[in-house]
Amino acid sequence: MKAKISNPKKLAQSVLTATLLLIAFCGNAQLKGGHILGSMGLQSGTQSPENTLSVYIPGYIYSASSLRDSNGDKVGNPDLTMFITGIGANYVSDFKILGANYGATILIAGASNTIQGSYIDSKSDFAFTDMYIQPIQLGWHNKRADFVFGYQLYLPTGKYELGGSNNSGLGMFMNEFSAGTTLFFNDKKTFHFSALASYEINGKKKDTDIKTGDILSIEGGLGKTFYCMNAEKTAPKGILNAGLIYYLQYKVSEDKIPVGSILVIEPDKDKVAGLGAEINYLHIGCMTSAGFRWVGEVNAENRFQGNTFFITLAHVFSFKKK
Secondary structure (H helix, E strand, O other): OOOOOOOHHHHHHHHHHHHHHHHHHOOOOOEOOOOOOOOOOOOOOOOOOOOEEEEEEEEEEEEEEEEEOOOOOEEEOOOEEEEEEEEEEEEEEEEEEOOEEEEEEEEEEEEEOOOOEOOOOOOOOOEEOOEEEEEEEEEEEOOOEEEEEEEEEEEOOOOOOOOOOOOOOOOOOEEEEEEEEEEEOOOOOOEEEEEEEEEEEEOEOOOOOOEOOOEEEEEEEEEEEEEEEOOOOOOEEEEEEEEEEEEEEEEOOOOEEEEOOOEEEOOOOOEEEEEEEEEEEEEOOOOEEEEEEEEEEEEEEOEEEEEEEEEEEEEEEEOOOO
16 A cells, blocks of 8 residues: 655655755754844843933844864855844833833844755845744843843744745744843943843744754853043943853754655754854943954764854834933
């Protein structure tokens, strides 16, 4: 008796995709999650002040310089630069939940050369990508430490087709939980260290049984805040924040790539670390800020290794009662 194949086209695509992955990367193929490393740095465990709305324009550039195998050895020379930009907003209210200020964030963006996984020839035109929404953001402020907790999700609004050469999204719902802290080493809170941990749970990719493994990301930095005084030295005209930043990312569970109804390929898990620098400046008079981050990656396994650049321009609207 012959087994019935309900969707031959879908099966053929899955077999082809998995076979290509195995041939190209010797079993070390990896699927990418939605978390953008480098989006957080100094004071990653601190929420913005209450009764403020920050409207921002991010510019994310990731340049892959090599592809690494499970031993961390170089196995490929990609010519790939991913770019993301858009417009976002973060609002923090004076409404309290468990003593924390409630806030929310949204980012609508476009991307080019969207990285789907460890594909050296990943190329795509600039197009609307997956949407980021953080409906729950809680922030606590204490004398020597700040704390944050958040729930965020990534909606598959970008174009995605299995095996497509021009995808702008990842084709899956992604849920993420985060928690972090910023520790202050002096009373003026000008010397600080931060860490923010995010755990991403990924759903199945559109029209497939392919599933990206869960991902743990840790981001933060060690920095110093400087107050730039006016000519009379009576009040600050700006705030400068600078220091060293880092990130770590680990695939906690294996990617699952079904082939037919029996075989399921579970490639080795990937990881990467990065160390860099950040500087940002807030002009108090016009409440406008500009920031720059650079992170150089090291110790990558089963994934790309390269450089991350993050530029942010923002304007802060304050709704505090005078």
